[in-house]
Amino acid sequence: MLGKALKHLPREKIQVATKFGVVKWESEGQRLYAVKGTAEHVRACCEASLKRLDVDYIDLYFQHRVDTSVPIEETMGELKKLVEEGKIKYIGLSEANVDTIKRAHKVHPVTALQMEYSLWTREIEDEFIPLCRELGIGIVAYSPLGRGFFGGKVVDEALPNGSLLANYPRFNGENLEKNKLLYTRVSNLAVKHGCTVPQLALAWLLHQGDDIVPIPGTTKVKNMINNVGCLGLKLSEDDLKEIGDAVPVDEVSRLGFGCVGLSGVYNAPLSHEEGCSIIKEAFNRGITFFDTADIYGEKHDNEIMLGKALKQLPREKIQGATKFGFVKSESKGRPLIEVKGSPQHVRACCEASLERLDVDYIDLYFQHRVDTSVPIEDTMGKLKKLVEEGKIKYIGLSEPSIDTIRRAHKVHPITALQMEYSLWTREIEDEIIPFCRELGIGIVAYSPLGRGFFGGKGVEETMPNGSQLANYPRFNGENLEKNKLLYTRVSNLAIKHGCTVPQLALAWLLHHGRDIVPIPGTTKVKNMINNVGSLGLKLSEEDVKEICDAVPVHEVSGRREMRLLSEYNWKLANTQLK
Structure with missing residues (x-):
C-alpha cells in the first residue's frame, strides 16, 4: 500500500x-x-x-x-x-x-x-x-x-x-x-x-x-x-x-497509610524504631503512599519518624504526603488551633518539612485546612512557586469548599483533595466527588474506618486513656450506644462476605472508584495486614448498596468532628476574594 x-x-x-x-x-x-x-x-x-x-x-x-x-x-x-x-x-x-x-x-x-x-x-x-x-x-x-x-x-x-x-x-x-x-x-x-x-x-x-x-x-x-x-x-x-x-506517571497504591497514629493521637505514641518497622512492613505489603503532617506528634515527631523510614526504603517508589497550615497554641490552659495560609507561612512550613523528612522534594503537599482570611489565590501562588522550584511535585487541599477548589485549580492544577470519607461520613458524595471527577482531581480519604470505629474502636476494644477519640461526639454516651447498632449490621455483612469489618468498610470505599485512595492508619502490624486484605475483596453493585444501606447516614449519631475543628469544615471553607 x-x-x-x-x-x-x-x-x-x-x-x-x-x-x-x-x-x-x-x-x-x-x-x-x-x-x-x-x-x-x-x-x-x-x-x-x-x-x-x-x-x-x-x-x-x-x-x-x-x-x-x-x-x-x-x-x-x-x-x-x-x-x-x-x-x-x-x-x-x-x-x-x-x-x-x-x-x-x-x-x-x-x-x-x-x-x-x-x-x-x-x-x-x-x-x-x-x-x-x-x-x-x-x-x-x-x-x-x-x-x-x-x-x-x-x-x-x-x-x-x-x-x-x-x-x-x-x-x-x-x-x-x-x-x-x-x-x-x-x-x-x-x-x-x-x-x-x-x-x-x-x-x-x-x-x-x-x-x-x-x-x-x-x-x-x-x-x-x-x-x-x-x-x-x-x-x-x-x-x-x-x-x-x-498525567503523573508515579503509581500511587490503591491503599495508603495514615501515619498520624504512630505519634500518639488515638493511642500511646510508638518509638521511631517501632513506627519505622510498621511503615516498612506496609511497603512490603504493597503500600507506597504514606501520609503525615507537620502538626502530628510532639515537636513534629511524625514527619521525623517518616523521614527515618524513608531512608530504609527505595525513595523513588514512595509517594510521601505531608500537610501545613495548622498552628497549635494555648490560652488559659486550653488548647487552641488556628490556620495560617499566608505565602510566607507556606514557604516556611514547606522548608521545615523538607528538613524534618530529610528529603529533596515532597510528592504531595496539602494545605491541611483552608485559611479563610487569605485569598486562596495567594496560598496557591506560593505553592505553585514551590512546584516550579522542585520542592514539591503536586499540590493538594484538605477540607476545601467547592468555590475554593474552583479558584485554586485556576492558579495551578490540584492533584488531590484530602477529605473525611467512610461508611458513616459521606457528605462529599453529592457535590465534592462529582466536581473533582469533572476536574480530574483524586480523593485521599482520611479516617476511612471512621476514626477506627469500623476497626472496633469503642465497640470491640475500649478506648485507651487519654485518647483524643473522647473529644469526638460519635464516641460518647448515647451517641456511641446508638452507633454500635450500625457496627453490628456491618459486622453481620462481613460474616456474609467472609471477611473482617475493617476489610468490608475499606472495600466499600475502594469500590467507589480508582480515584479514591483510603489512608487507614494503625499502630499494629496485624491490623495493617488485615487492612491490606481489603484489596482482594470483590463486591457487586448490589453488595455496595447493601453495605451502604446498613449505615444510613441519617441514623449516625453525633457530629463527625471535635468542636475544636468544627469551624474548619469544608462547607465553611470559602476564602476572601482576591
Missing part, C-alpha cells in the same frame, strides 16, 4: 521507514511471534521490503525488536553492508536497551530509535533520551497518543469490536476507569489552550525537542488534519510542566 502511494508522490521529498525482525505464525489456532536478527534474515527482509515497496532504497531501516540470541554486532554488521550497497540510507533500532545502543553505535552510527513515548509512557526520559542526545540519535515516538487513548479511544469513542486494544491492560476494567481521570485533566487543559486533546498531547511531545518525531496514525482524514494542527501550538515551560503533571 505504501509503495503504491509513493508512485503518486515526489520520492525525493519522502523519507520512508520500515522495519524487520518480528516473525509471526500460527500453531493450533494461536498466533505466535518470534524475533530474528541473524545476518541472513536481515538481508532477506531488506530485499523483500525493497521489492514490496517498489523502491531503490529505504531511507530508514529499523530492527523492529532486538534478537537477544544474536550479538548486536552481527546484526549491525549486515545493516552496515546494506548501507554501503545503497539499499538503505540510515539504520534505526526499536526498543533497544542502553547497552545494545552503545554497542550498535560502535559498528555503525544509529540514526534513530523508535520507542514508545507519550504523556502516559515516559520511561525513556531518564536514560534513553540523554544517551541518544549524547550520541546524536533521534527519537521516533510511536504510539504518541497512547495507542489512541489521548485521541479519545474508549473515552469519547467506544472500542471497535475485535480491537487489539482490548489486550492492553490500560484499556481494561478498573485501569481504564482510573485512566479516564487523566484524560479529563488533559481535556480541561486542552480547553484552556483552545485546542483538542490530541493536539495538546502531540504538542507536548514536540516541545520535548527537535530530535523527537511523533508518528501518530489514523484511518480518518479529519483526525490526521486535526493532528497536524498541533504544529501551530506554542507551549511555555510552565505549560509543559502543567501538562506533564496532569
Whole structure:
C-alpha cells in the first residue's frame, strides 16, 4: 500500500521507514511471534521490503525488536553492508536497551530509535533520551497518543469490536476507569489552550525537542488534519510542566497509610524504631503512599519518624504526603488551633518539612485546612512557586469548599483533595466527588474506618486513656450506644462476605472508584495486614448498596468532628476574594 502511494508522490521529498525482525505464525489456532536478527534474515527482509515497496532504497531501516540470541554486532554488521550497497540510507533500532545502543553505535552510527513515548509512557526520559542526545540519535515516538487513548479511544469513542486494544491492560476494567481521570485533566487543559486533546498531547511531545518525531496514525482524514494542527501550538515551560503533571506517571497504591497514629493521637505514641518497622512492613505489603503532617506528634515527631523510614526504603517508589497550615497554641490552659495560609507561612512550613523528612522534594503537599482570611489565590501562588522550584511535585487541599477548589485549580492544577470519607461520613458524595471527577482531581480519604470505629474502636476494644477519640461526639454516651447498632449490621455483612469489618468498610470505599485512595492508619502490624486484605475483596453493585444501606447516614449519631475543628469544615471553607 505504501509503495503504491509513493508512485503518486515526489520520492525525493519522502523519507520512508520500515522495519524487520518480528516473525509471526500460527500453531493450533494461536498466533505466535518470534524475533530474528541473524545476518541472513536481515538481508532477506531488506530485499523483500525493497521489492514490496517498489523502491531503490529505504531511507530508514529499523530492527523492529532486538534478537537477544544474536550479538548486536552481527546484526549491525549486515545493516552496515546494506548501507554501503545503497539499499538503505540510515539504520534505526526499536526498543533497544542502553547497552545494545552503545554497542550498535560502535559498528555503525544509529540514526534513530523508535520507542514508545507519550504523556502516559515516559520511561525513556531518564536514560534513553540523554544517551541518544549524547550520541546524536533521534527519537521516533510511536504510539504518541497512547495507542489512541489521548485521541479519545474508549473515552469519547467506544472500542471497535475485535480491537487489539482490548489486550492492553490500560484499556481494561478498573485501569481504564482510573485512566479516564487523566484524560479529563488533559481535556480541561486542552480547553484552556483552545485546542483538542490530541493536539495538546502531540504538542507536548514536540516541545520535548527537535530530535523527537511523533508518528501518530489514523484511518480518518479529519483526525490526521486535526493532528497536524498541533504544529501551530506554542507551549511555555510552565505549560509543559502543567501538562506533564496532569498525567503523573508515579503509581500511587490503591491503599495508603495514615501515619498520624504512630505519634500518639488515638493511642500511646510508638518509638521511631517501632513506627519505622510498621511503615516498612506496609511497603512490603504493597503500600507506597504514606501520609503525615507537620502538626502530628510532639515537636513534629511524625514527619521525623517518616523521614527515618524513608531512608530504609527505595525513595523513588514512595509517594510521601505531608500537610501545613495548622498552628497549635494555648490560652488559659486550653488548647487552641488556628490556620495560617499566608505565602510566607507556606514557604516556611514547606522548608521545615523538607528538613524534618530529610528529603529533596515532597510528592504531595496539602494545605491541611483552608485559611479563610487569605485569598486562596495567594496560598496557591506560593505553592505553585514551590512546584516550579522542585520542592514539591503536586499540590493538594484538605477540607476545601467547592468555590475554593474552583479558584485554586485556576492558579495551578490540584492533584488531590484530602477529605473525611467512610461508611458513616459521606457528605462529599453529592457535590465534592462529582466536581473533582469533572476536574480530574483524586480523593485521599482520611479516617476511612471512621476514626477506627469500623476497626472496633469503642465497640470491640475500649478506648485507651487519654485518647483524643473522647473529644469526638460519635464516641460518647448515647451517641456511641446508638452507633454500635450500625457496627453490628456491618459486622453481620462481613460474616456474609467472609471477611473482617475493617476489610468490608475499606472495600466499600475502594469500590467507589480508582480515584479514591483510603489512608487507614494503625499502630499494629496485624491490623495493617488485615487492612491490606481489603484489596482482594470483590463486591457487586448490589453488595455496595447493601453495605451502604446498613449505615444510613441519617441514623449516625453525633457530629463527625471535635468542636475544636468544627469551624474548619469544608462547607465553611470559602476564602476572601482576591
